[in-house]
Amino acid sequence: MATFIVIQTVGDSGFDESVPKRFGERAFRLPNGDWLVAFPGTSEQLANELGIVQDETNNAVVLRFTAYWGRATPDTWAWMRENGDFG
Numbered sequence: 001m002a003t004f005i006v007i008q009t010v011g012d013s014g015f016d017e018s019v020p021k022r023f024g025e026r027a028f029r030l031p032n033g034d035w036l037v038a039f040p041g042t043s044e045q046l047a048n049e050l051g052i053v054q055d056e057t058n059n060a061v062v063l064r065f066t067a068y069w070g071r072a073t074p075d076t077w078a079w080m081r082e083n084g085d086f087g
Contacts (some may be wrong), residue, residue, distance in 0.1 A: 010059035038083040
């Protein structure tokens, strides 16, 4: 399953309610309010699933990533190990 980051670009998009409801354990909220999502499709398909394309209030950018490095909370690393596609 591909791994994506959903970066909110304007205010409250309502993702704090809709993303966990829709994706459950395949979604992880970062401390800054952005979301990591494990999803079997493309960036465009995930954006459509989130209503970003159809709803002007859901402003966000969806990026797929295949590698990572940096400093984060232990639960962030655990989620990426369990859900990420980093082969």
